[in-house]
Amino acid sequence: MLPAHLDFPRVFVGYLGGVPMKHLSFSAVVAAALMSAAPAFASPLNEQGITREEMVEVMLADGLPAKIDKDSRGNVIVHSLASEINFDVYFFDCTDNRCGAIQFAAGWSNNSASEARINEWNTTKRYLRVYSKPGKVIWAEQDVLVTRSTTENLDDCLALWPKMIVQFNTFMKL
Numbered sequence: 001m002l003p004a005h006l007d008f009p010r011v012f013v014g015y016l017g018g019v020p021m022k023h024l025s026f027s028a029v030v031a032a033a034l035m036s037a038a039p040a041f042a043s044p045l046n047e048q049g050i051t052r053e054e055m056v057e058v059m060l061a062d063g064l065p066a067k068i069d070k071d072s073r074g075n076v077i078v079h080s081l082a083s084e085i086n087f088d089v090y091f092f093d094c095t096d097n098r099c100g101a102i103q104f105a106a107g108w109s110n111n112s113a114s115e116a117r118i119n120e121w122n123t124t125k126r127y128l129r130v131y132s133k134p135g136k137v138i139w140a141e142q143d144v145l146v147t148r149s150t151t152e153n154l155d156d157c158l159a160l161w162p163k164m165i166v167q168f169n170t171f172m173k174l
Helices: 021-037 052-061 115-124 151-172
Strands: 066-070 076-082 085-095 098-108 129-133 137-145
Touching: 052 066, 052 076, 052 085, 052 151, 076 151, 085 151, 098 151, 115 129, 115 151, 137 151
Parallel strands: none
Antiparallel strands: 066 076, 076 085, 085 098, 098 137, 129 137
16 A cells, blocks of 8 residues: 555546646547447448439439439430429439439520520529520539539539529529
C-alpha cells in the first residue's frame, strides 16, 4: 500500500493542451459512439454510372412516378411527371447499359415565350438550361454526372429538378 499522498485515484485526470484528459477521453468515446451509430444515408452508385432500371428505382423511392419508355426518336428513356409537368430522363456515355451521365428534359410546345425572356432566364438562373427550337418549342434541361456518385447526390438532383421546372413554368407563364 502506498502512502496517502502517493495513492493515485483509479481514474487518471491529467491535462493535454489545457483540456482535462478526463473530458477529452469522454469526448472521444462519445464521438466514436456517434460515428459507429450514424446511419448510412447515401449508397454509392456503380463507378461506371447508373442503369435505367436503377434510375427508376431511385425515382420511385423519391416519390416520383417512373417508367422506362422510348422517345419519338427511339431513345430509351425514363418518363416521369412532377407537379403536372411531364419530363424525361435521357442517358449518355453508356457502356453495357450503365451510363455515366443523365439529363432531365422537359419540353413545352405552342408557346409564345420570347427569345429575350429565355435569355433572361439563362442569365439570371442556375441549374436549368433553357432554349427554343423551331415550331414554338421550348426545352428545359439539367445535366447530371453520375459516375462515382451516390444515391444521396441523385436524390438531391431529383429534389431540385421539379422545383426548377415549376419555377421555370411560372417564370415563362406556360
